[in-house]
Amino acid sequence: MISIYADNAATTALDETAIEMMKPYLQNIYGNASQAYSFSREPKKALKEARATIAECIGCSPDEIYFTSGGTESDNWAIKGSAFADIEKRATITSQIEHHAILNSCKAIERLGYPVAYLYPTADGTVLPEELEKIITDQTRLVSVMFANNEIGTTQPLSALAKVAHSHGALFHTDAVQAVGHIPINVYDLGVDMLSASAHKFNGPKGVGFLYIKNGTKIAPLINGGAQEAGIRAGTENVASIVGMAVALRENHEHIQENIAHKKTLENALLTGLTNFGVSYVLNGGNDKLPGLCSLSFKDKDGEAILHRMDLMGISISTGSACDSVNTEISHVLKAIRLDENLAKGTIRISLGKNNTLDDVDTIVQSLRKILSPI
Ligand code: PLP
16 A cells, blocks of 8 residues: 655654764764763763754754743743742733744643633634734733744734734743744744744654743743753753754754755646635635645535545554644634635645655545545
8 A cells, every 4th residue: 555644734754864963872972961960971961962953953052042842841840930930910911823832831820810811813723913003002921923834824914913012011931842943944034932843743752842932031831840941841851852853953944944845736636626626625824834844625525534545555644733633623723814614524634745756646646536535
């Protein structure tokens, strides 16, 4: 059976160089990076280099990078750490279309009495700065809006949103889990105070990520314990994974424009192929979206059934969000963009990555044609 992986927004293949660079830290160089003896010198140096590499890729200083266990932890930390850092300003604003790592962190602080407001996006998934302007107050401590949506790919006007937040004395955080390593990012140009990332979305290992925290930002620790990560994120450092994350990010960063162009070519081939075969679809997410991430809605079809038929043909795709695959209801994102129910139910997500080929796309198109217009 053919095997095509087209769910790169869920996770990505581990970079070969990253695997090689991680190996010594899983085998011989196993010293605890926080110890004072010379056996810990190499892991310590590896952490320092990884921090510098990551900082360079997103345009910040190395001491503004804090290693975490992934996107979920980074998001939890940004929301809760910010809320708990200031007893005067207690309010948070986020959007309806955030990942559950943000939404459920917000629900958790709401249960503790911290007010949270949720911005509605436009029909293509954009969170408008003027909508933020309408509800932000001087009591707002944090605004958190994602960089790129994991279900429909929409990218947000972050600089404009951050400006509104700052003009009211609020901090701005972005969940950039789907964007880091895929679109060029400079945190200073964007004007964000915090940014979450996850290694496994950019060909790094699973279970590791980072939170960029701009120097001078007040944030309470989420994980209490030892003095690692400048004393605000405790836990013995996961050296091998951190090394793998930095190598994978550097690799993606060095080829970022080439990868974008490749994914755009694949996406065009997919959409043209479907059109040429007379398969009608709606592409969600508007014009400003992640290249290669295609949320396609087929009227009066069943997205879940399409996924399983594709799986039987050896092709891995997703319905709404991968992190949500047990939940077969219409996703919160498709509800928030007010997609008609007969389209929402027939929605699949094909996320093409740098390792996909035009042949893969051709097979995907042929398979969808068989499933959707079986004549
Ligand atoms: N934020 C977004 C936008 C995501 O897409 C994901 C994962 O799908 C996460 C956060 C969670 O990241 P992790 O899998 O590293 O916990």
